[in-house]
Amino acid sequence: MTLQSMTGFARSDGFHGRYRWAWELRSVNGKGLDLRLRLPAGMEAIEPELRDIASKSLSRGNIQAGLSLSTSETKLEAVVNREALDAVLALKRDLAGAVSEAPLNFDSLLSVRGLVEFREPEESPDVQEARNRSIVEGFGVAISALKAMRQREGASLFEILSGQIDRIEALTSVIEADPSRQPEQIRARLAAQIALIADGCTALDRDRLHTEAVLLATKADLREEVDRLTGHVAAARELLGSGQPVGRKLDFLAQEFNRESNTICSKSNASAVTAAGIELKVVIDQFREQVQNLE
Known part of the structure; x- marks a missing residue:
């Protein structure tokens, strides 16, 4: 199954006997599949079959489907x-x-x-059935055209989302490789801070101060956040490659991405890491915005 967007438009028309019909379908984002039908009076009997056709091809989106019906000649x-x-x-x-x-x-x-x-004289049941069958088949054609358009949009979204995931991975690597995260850098920075605080303060317990500094360094470590971001990147790529309706799952992953980037920015003690974290948040926001369009 190909990745689908939730936005699209399709039209199909045809005729049967003296009747001419036309379907127009419009699709926008939605939490589930919501098919809203506008049918001429007397056509309510075909509604269950129309809903069944739509649900077999689409899983999410608000679908507006309108049917217009006219006659090529008037009989009175x-x-x-x-x-x-x-x-x-x-x-x-x-x-x-x-x-x-x-x-x-x-x-x-x-x-x-x-x-x-x-x-107008009432049509015989056989004539009505044949006309309705033609209209239902036309709806199936319109649904197929709508699905094809949504798939084309989905292919474009795939490229966009893949690029954003690549950018998230690259920024994660920048954060992981930043010199400020190296043990030697952390040790030197803590030693300088301890020396500055302890200078001239004989009452300070240097061992206790050292212990507290180690605890602070542990809390400020970004290893867990980097590892989780790496795992989320792999999961996002797997979902995109599945070709299934994964909009909801990717939206959840976007929230997880955002949570890790917030933690990185709050823990950061280096300007380069902070800058990468802020850019990471921007890319994640763009990623989530695009995911909202995905089925």
């Missing part, structure tokens, strides 16, 4: 309201002698509101 039939006609004739009999005895003519009857209605 005259329908007489028999109850209204009987009421008009009964009224004429009741008013005999009070009104003209001339018989009612056709024009007079047509002028009575509601007596005669002109409407």
Whole structure:
């Protein structure tokens, strides 16, 4: 399965008999699959099948699907309201002698509101079924086109996200290799700080001061954060390469990336590490923003 974006547009149209139909589908980001259908009156029976088709191809996204239906020719039939006609004739009999005895003519009857209605004849069940089948098949075509567009967008996202993961890995290496993290550098810096604090302070317990300094150095060590970032990079690459709907998992990883970068910035005692940590946060924010578009 190819990586998919959640944004896209598709259209399909066709005809069956005297009916012409057209589907328009629009897809945007969503936490789950939310298919919102706009169907002409009388077409509600096909809705379950449409939802089934969509769920087999898509797993996430807010989908707006609209169907327009028109006829290439108009057929009308005259329908007489028999109850209204009987009421008009009964009224004429009741008013005999009070009104003209001339018989009612056709024009007079047509002028009575509601007596005669002109409407399209109802199609037979077989004709309706064939028309609906054509419309459902057209929806399947539109869903396939939408999926193809989302896959093209997904391919672009793959390149972008892969580049950002590479950048996160590179910055992690910069932090790991920074001279300020070498034991000799840490030892020399702590020795200078201890000497500065202890200078002229005879009351200070040098052994206790040394112990506290070691504890502070341990807390400031970035080994765990670097190792976790390295593991997250590997996990992100594996997810991207799976071709499955991994948007939610990558969003979780983005949060983990951000947590480690925050810790690095708070622990940093070197300007180069701080600068790399800040740039790392920027790249992670960009990564997470792109992940929001991924299925």
